[in-house]
Amino acid sequence: MGRMATSEERTSRRDPRYDVLFEPIEIGPKTLRNRFYQVPHCIGAGSDKPGFQAAHRSIKVEGGWGAVCTEYCSIHPSSDDTMRLSARIWDEGDVHNLSAMTEAVHAENGLAGIELWYGGPHAPCLETRQVPLGPSQVSSEFETGTHCGEMDLDDIQTVQGFYVDAALRARDAGFDIIYIYGGHSYGPVQFLSPYYNHRTDKYGGSLENRARYWIEVLEKVKDAVGSDCAVVTRFAVDTLYGTNGIEIERDGMKFLEMADPYVDLWDVNIGDIRAWGEDAGPSRFYNNGHQVPWTSFVKQVTNKPVVGVGRHVDPDQMVEMIESGTLDIIGAARPSISDPWLPRKIEEGRLEDIRTCIGCNICISRWEIGGPPMICTQNATAGEEYRRGWHPEKFPQKTSDDAILVVGAGPAGSECARVLMERGYITHLVDTAEKVGGHVNGISTLPGLAQWAYHRDYREIQLEKLVNKNRDSQVALGQEPMTVESILDYGADKVVIATGSFWNTDGFNPQTKQPIPGADASLPYVLTPEQVIAGDKPIGNKVLILNYDPYYMASTLAVKLAEEGHAVTVAGIETLNSYMEFTLEAPNMERAYHRLGVEQIEMVASRIEEGRVELYDMAGNNQPRQYRGPGKDPFGPNETHEWFEFDSVVLCTGKHSNNSLYRGLKERRDEWEEKGIKAVYVIGDAQAPRLFADSTFDGHRLAREIEEPNAQWPKPYKREMAVWGTVPSPTKNHEVEYQT
């Protein structure tokens, strides 16, 4: 890697057309050092994992982001998002933990922001068991079984006081930027929107009345902390409900004008939280900058700086956004996860090194699940900065002269080889395919998934650069398949098997854990996803996709085949791929099904014959369980088998590992020493099929830990949890005076 360039050298390498991105700008009492701004986004740290929070955010500042923010941060126990993980600033303990982040961010010369959140009817309060309050007594339109209390005038004062208390604590924790969060259907936007606000007093009815609560919050917070901190509000300028909510040209622009005096920076977006894939648009449905048609109205009515998102990854588009007066500051969540050093790479003139966000929304899925640490398909170090001590751009140098053979150049293998080369190891990456990328090459040809190929592109470019730097390493593509024999004879000190997985050809599935009778992809009317992608096997008019997989394959093939004119039905336990709820892709995928006439049948297959498939309803056995004696189904017989006619059947029933090389090598372990092989590892799908984010991680991990005595097993990581005996006493939650 050589030495780092000095700041001056770097600046000189920057293309002058990007200069505007590096101009400082005032935000209230603070100066943002450039135009790169990480808007609030969830990572699974909150105030509960202070080390994670501090490391993840501060590495971005090191990488050139002028400001970074926490995720949404609850201001009071009556706004508790458990089962999801949010930040909290309820007491001095939270102040203590959050200050880990502000200190780390300030050490890198960045600004730290915090997003104050009050969830109202959307806060389940499953931990605190308190009652969230809203403008009216309405239930959440997406949350399971919440209800809220309607604020009376005393409650309004009280909750506004929670914001002030939280802002004072945030200032004490060292935050420079304090958000009043009014996007994504949360907090004050509930007062502004007639969808939630049914009040008839001075806080409901006219726009002036509906805006009152929010403006009062801004005023009070500005009074309390405005000389020390920038006060920002995040505003969903159009809730996308038509006249039922806020529309930019009506209430949206008027509210911007009314609240402008109390705001130092506008962070604008669109949509609600139920369908927030309209904001964090997956690349499958939305291109970069998709919010511009709405947000371009904003600067017509404010002179305050404006920041906005839209998966901004292209520096030329960023410049265009600023020069055209659409935005002043480039906001980013996902692109900053995918490449924490994106601004620095622009500054250093290394555009080809940018690890571009693929827009798959796997990062978001983890918050939707409830808050395990965020992961990223492109950036295997995301979420691992503190607990495993990984830096996205820095790698410990090799500790031996071991030469390493990596067999398979898919997500796991290409990432493993890349990191091994970054570490200085002589590495050979070998594949039969003509391109690195493995199955990503195929799936990125599917409708909507073209940008997923950025995953391959990044590794392809980096591997080329690394091989050019160390000619002992190589990427050998288009090779004959390796065998156990040829691996043993290769001369490698260590061998990494990354041979991927295949879709089951026999209908083996998680439900029966058996093949489906009659399923056989060597038959002309039965296909695997690989065969559909390859496109060299004829497919009949009426297609049945049998699906047991929760993620994207079945629905993506359904769209592809329907667009190509087939009549498509998806049957199985999963018909629309439940994991896509977590990636925010499901709502628009459901619309696509509707538009294309894709049918869904919630039945599973018991038999396939030419021209027809037998399906049954899993709920068809209609008796509660009773003891029936040996050999009897305790639920009684299932009598709902039905035949359906189809021309072709596609099997998305599950995957298995391609692990014959690994198994074969282990069987001949007694020959390793003689052949000079110290260890053989298996990574990625070849060990167990999984998300390609996790395969990428697995390859990265092994490359970082390959010196460990048992590197097949990950090293322990730092766990941030309560330690018995050190738990602090409860602190007072609030200072304002309550009326009862």
Added chain:
Amino acid sequence: MGRMATSEERTSRRDPRYDVLFEPIEIGPKTLRNRFYQVPHCIGAGSDKPGFQAAHRSIKVEGGWGAVCTEYCSIHPSSDDTMRLSARIWDEGDVHNLSAMTEAVHAENGLAGIELWYGGPHAPCLETRQVPLGPSQVSSEFETGTHCGEMDLDDIQTVQGFYVDAALRARDAGFDIIYIYGGHSYGPVQFLSPYYNHRTDKYGGSLENRARYWIEVLEKVKDAVGSDCAVVTRFAVDTLYGTNGIEIERDGMKFLEMADPYVDLWDVNIGDIRAWGEDAGPSRFYNNGHQVPWTSFVKQVTNKPVVGVGRHVDPDQMVEMIESGTLDIIGAARPSISDPWLPRKIEEGRLEDIRTCIGCNICISRWEIGGPPMICTQNATAGEEYRRGWHPEKFPQKTSDDAILVVGAGPAGSECARVLMERGYITHLVDTAEKVGGHVNGISTLPGLAQWAYHRDYREIQLEKLVNKNRDSQVALGQEPMTVESILDYGADKVVIATGSFWNTDGFNPQTKQPIPGADASLPYVLTPEQVIAGDKPIGNKVLILNYDPYYMASTLAVKLAEEGHAVTVAGIETLNSYMEFTLEAPNMERAYHRLGVEQIEMVASRIEEGRVELYDMAGNNQPRQYRGPGKDPFGPNETHEWFEFDSVVLCTGKHSNNSLYRGLKERRDEWEEKGIKAVYVIGDAQAPRLFADSTFDGHRLAREIEEPNAQWPKPYKREMAVWGTVPSPTKNHEVEYQT
């Protein structure tokens, strides 16, 4: 409450027919002091919240349970159940935290057990990102998107070593009882069951081969810790899959015989984890002791003690189980949550004081959601023992002579009054109804919900006893409705409004947050749930239930009406009530729908007319969002409205608070002082409709905290979380030697 009786006095009060329940019994090297045994169950504490874990378990020992166990406890990071919260014993930090429980349990003279868990294909590993290993490479039949690696022979040694390491750590943490968990489709039962085990080596095929892994684990663990600890295994003696899994009379009994030498206690149950409501049977479908038809086989083949569950709440039935040779030890999870002092109340001859589990499975729902602290409908202190310092049977005495009026004797009001009286406050509980219980009186008349009336019965009995003890207090039922005027003049120092909620009569719903045009429960063909329960309004043959509620009401009414001969359809966002997935009621409710011919339509209502309802498909707007200008739905028009014919419509669209008394009192706050009123509070559904577990909690909380200056707002509680700066370094995860 007076002084506690001495141990001798208590024993003397015990009915001799229960003596067998108090006989000690040997479990390997340990002695269980009686026959009351809290089997492993989840509470949301794990090793992450050591104070919660210690307090919740040890209060049960104080209440007479001879042994208490943790929830399932992961033995290694490759078995990580995140997004759910399990215990973990991965390192010394976990040992430290879990020892808080063992110390507290030993201080009360009980035995502490730990359930060692390896999840295989069911472990999502969303935190650790490791690969769980199983007997074969199979995906989970219920978990979203997991996959596992198939153990090779080295891996089998390694994972067996994880059990040994974990057992040694568990012993060091002070546990007396160490489980090898093989129930609920986890761990070694995956090897035993041909459903998961497809191996062809010595660990697959014949029963002897399939049993080998488990028996080896038991042997190794017994070798390691058997002289210090009792080794127990939890065994699903029948997986309820018929010949596809384990059946008691075949493999079940044979495995019991084969493994018997290595086991000190058998903890037996039935079923799997996907449908574990067959084990933790909700009272809606299963009565107490429902597992006896299976588990009664067990003692035919073992001489080791046997413990089993089945919501055992009746001491006579417990005696019968032991005397008939079905079980040696009464296992309980839910009954021990509902009444942690159940054994002590039997011992003290206070059967009428037992707070009987209603079998609603709300406790379980929280684990299913992912691990917010467990709650209990009957026992408001469950989960609050450490963080709020609440004891289920001990109450701080009053701090003033305030006399308190509680208006409304439903779940919140009756619990509030009970606790106020326990604390010594003069309390008047007033209701218009003839019985305490509020809406529980109505819902417990619905099919399957009879046992929910235990909630009312407990409070009814306790209130009667408390009023008999302090004649200044009273429960005044069948009263004229109170008015703001009559409350102001009542003479109370403090007033608690607990007037409940009502189902919306106009179709107001969380989706549109508006009434449904044409919905009006004063019309003859439109009904609320209350009207259906009251039974005094005619209902036509074809009934449509419009549902937006995730919990039980709509499906329970569907069953009631279908059983009464109506043709029932449920339409709405929720057709089968998603929260019932969390209470394990959904699978059998789905079977009931199927058996009774209840139709489900996933559409929502836009209009109601006599004889017909207009429904539309929420996914019917089939375009991705695009900018269309003001007043336009950005998704395009929805063109899928359809009319359906019905005779009667039932509105389960949402609830609102009955809060007119509270609002009225607040409006006249200037008169409070003159009337001697110091404070007015609102609790339970009258503030915000919610689970009746949460309303009960709310009443309990206010009664505990009523002296606080702002008692309407809950006091802060102790939060067990990481503290920045005190996070320990990672410890070595394992000691066994791995092969790579």
